[in-house]
Amino acid sequence: MYDFAILWDWIAFSIRWLHVICAMAWIGASFFFIALDLGLKQAPNMPKGAHGEEWQVHGGGFYHIQKYLVAPENMPEHLIWHKWQSYITWVSGAALLMVVYWVGGELFLLDPSKADLTLWQGILISGGSLTLGWLAYDFLCKSPLGEKPTLLMLLLFVILVVMSWGYNQIFTGRAALLHLGAFTATIMTGNVFFQIMPNQRVVVADLIAGRTPDAKYGKIAKLRSTHNNYLTLPVVFLMLANHYPLAFATEYSWIIACLVFLTGVTIRHYFNTMHATGAGPNWTWPVTVVIMLLIAWLSTYPGGDTYEESEARTLSVLEQSYAAAPGFEDAYDAVISNCSMCHSREPAWDGMHWAPKGVVLETEADVLRHADQIYLQAGLSHAMPPPSAVEMDMQQRLNIVSWYRAARDGGEG
Numbered sequence: 001m002y003d004f005a006i007l008w009d010w011i012a013f014s015i016r017w018l019h020v021i022c023a024m025a026w027i028g029a030s031f032f033f034i035a036l037d038l039g040l041k042q043a044p045n046m047p048k049g050a051h052g053e054e055w056q057v058h059g060g061g062f063y064h065i066q067k068y069l070v071a072p073e074n075m076p077e078h079l080i081w082h083k084w085q086s087y088i089t090w091v092s093g094a095a096l097l098m099v100v101y102w103v104g105g106e107l108f109l110l111d112p113s114k115a116d117l118t119l120w121q122g123i124l125i126s127g128g129s130l131t132l133g134w135l136a137y138d139f140l141c142k143s144p145l146g147e148k149p150t151l152l153m154l155l156l157f158v159i160l161v162v163m164s165w166g167y168n169q170i171f172t173g174r175a176a177l178l179h180l181g182a183f184t185a186t187i188m189t190g191n192v193f194f195q196i197m198p199n200q201r202v203v204v205a206d207l208i209a210g211r212t213p214d215a216k217y218g219k220i221a222k223l224r225s226t227h228n229n230y231l232t233l234p235v236v237f238l239m240l241a242n243h244y245p246l247a248f249a250t251e252y253s254w255i256i257a258c259l260v261f262l263t264g265v266t267i268r269h270y271f272n273t274m275h276a277t278g279a280g281p282n283w284t285w286p287v288t289v290v291i292m293l294l295i296a297w298l299s300t301y302p303g304g305d306t307y308e309e310s311e312a313r314t315l316s317v318l319e320q321s322y323a324a325a326p327g328f329e330d331a332y333d334a335v336i337s338n339c340s341m342c343h344s345r346e347p348a349w350d351g352m353h354w355a356p357k358g359v360v361l362e363t364e365a366d367v368l369r370h371a372d373q374i375y376l377q378a379g380l381s382h383a384m385p386p387p388s389a390v391e392m393d394m395q396q397r398l399n400i401v402s403w404y405r406a407a408r409d410g411g412e413g
Contacts, residue, residue, distance in 0.1 A: 005408065009376060012099045019092040023239075026085035027232055033082075034229050038275035040067055048073060070215050075207045083197050090189035097182055101126065101175055106318050107372060111172045113305050113313065125170060126179060133163065133183045134190045141195075141223065149223060156227070160184070160261055164254040173248035173303060173358070174241075180257050181238030184231050191224035229272070233264040245358030246299040253303065256295050263291050307345060310363040319368040325407035327399060334396035335367050335374060338385050349389070375404040 040052025046066065053066040101109045105119045109126065117125075137156065145152045163183055167176035199217035206213040237260045241247035247256055266284040274280035305313070315323060322328065341348045343361040359373065360366050367374065377384040378392065379400035385392055 005372060005375065006380065008099070008103070012096065015092055015096045015099060019089065019096055022085055022089040022092055023236075026089045027236070029082050029085055030228060030232060034225075034272065035275040036065060037067065038272055069218055070213045071203050071207050075204065079204075081197070081200075083192060086189050086192040090185060093182060093185060097126070097178070101178065104372070106316050107369060109171055109175045111170070111175075112316070113309065114168075115170045117170065122171070126175075129163070129167075129179065130183055130186045133159075134186050137187050138190065138194065146220075146223060149226070153227070153230070157258075157261060161258045164257045168254035173245075173250070173253050177238050177241045177248045177253060177257055181235050181241075184235050184238070188228045188231055188235070191228055195224050196221045230265055230268050231261075233267055234261045237264075243357065245354050245356075246296075249354070249358035250299050250303045251301040252298040256298050259291050259295050259298075263288050266291070302345075304345070304358070304360065307362060310360075310365045313365055315365060315368060319365070319371075322368045322371045322404075322407045323364065325403055327403035327406055330396075330399040331374075331403035332364060332367050334392070334399050335361050335378070338390050338392045338396065339374075339378065342385070342389065371404060371407070374400060379404060 036054060039054055041054060043053050046053060049068050049070065049072060050066045051069045053064065056063045056065065102123050105122050110117055110119065110122050136159070140146075140152060140155060145155065160180070160183075164176070164180050167179045170176075171179060199221050203213040203217055234257075238257060241257075247253060250256070266288045270280040270284040339361045342352055343355045343359050345355070345360055345362065347353065347355060355361075359370055361370065361374075379397055382392075382397070
């Protein structure tokens with residue numbers, strides 16, 4: 001079982017690698033086409049139906065690009081569909097969510113101090129919220145609000161605020177921000193899979209059949225693409241946020257997440273305007289800076305349980321099995337004597353104000369909650385503590401390994 005923990009961590013790493021690669025491809029293509037679309041210029045002698053064109057240079061070659069609002073008169077023999085980047089990004093992200101936050105839910109997903117949930121209840125809320133969120137968003141886009149894009153965007157922001165608050169009432173700080181990002185990313189990929197691509201297929205089918213495609217399909221795709229454009233930067237922030245306790249482990253982390261969506265709007269508005277007109281609205285920069293300063297200020301309000309609350313909380317079934325395993329006392333002493341000077345609610349290390357990664361290791365409950373990480377970081381590997389900080393005795397590392405493996409083997413020493 002303890003070898004499975006190693007394999008599982010490598011599986012998570014591999015999926016995360018794939019997820020990042022695909023996300024880079026998707027975001028890069030999305031930003032390129034937004035900039036291209038906004039930079040199109042009218043030119044003489046353009047083909048019938050062409051809306052605009054643009055010349056670009058890259059890699060020593062020149063590219064001549066033309067855009068048709070609906071479609072060209074004849075279907076080209078070779079047509080590249082930009083969809084797989086989005087699909088694989090979402091699939092790999094969903095797989096990572098399951099591997100880290102569902103299988104490891106008792107550590108990373110559930111927060112007993114917020115809500116008394118079983119792991120299965122947490123998983124159902126996790127998956128159900130993403131599904132229902134997409135259905136609600138899609139319904140609003142298809143309603144008369146779809147003809148009022150600004151009002152629709154404001155309503156979408158309100159929904160994101162509610163979801164951010166709701167996730168924070170149930171899940172750990174890391175899981176709350178991660179799920180808000182997954183919620184937003186599901187909307188983005190749903191736009192591609194359920195709206196943009198099907199509408200493109202209708203246009204292609206009309207061309208093949210010799211019919212004139214309806215311009216409404218391009219209009220629908222444009223609305224959804226615009227939403228994706230403004231949501232991209234906040235999603236990237238939320239995916240990175242689980243590595244920074246100042247973002248996820250504070251009292252107002254859900255407000256921080258909401259403010260990040262506003263910075264996404266100001267930043268993208270600047271670049272969208274610049275691509276379209278050649279000059280961006282300079283007011284967006286001070287507004288963005290003010291919002292980020294507000295985020296930094298909000299992050300100073302601490303979150304998480306107190307020492308007394310940690311000592312008093314009821315251990316989960318898994319934590320109880322770790323506590324009952326042979327060697328826990330020795331492993332606990334090893335952690336306290338080597339790790340707690342930094343991983344405490346008030347770190348003793350000079351210049352350190354928050355526990356690294358938000359991992360606090362003071363009480364027995366703290367140590368039991370992070371058993372897997374302690375085993376991988378300080379037992380199996382020598383990543384922690386840093387050698388420049390503490391030279392941890394090898395026997396203490398072996399004590400951690402022996403305790404963890406005994407717990408995973410069912411309590412047999």
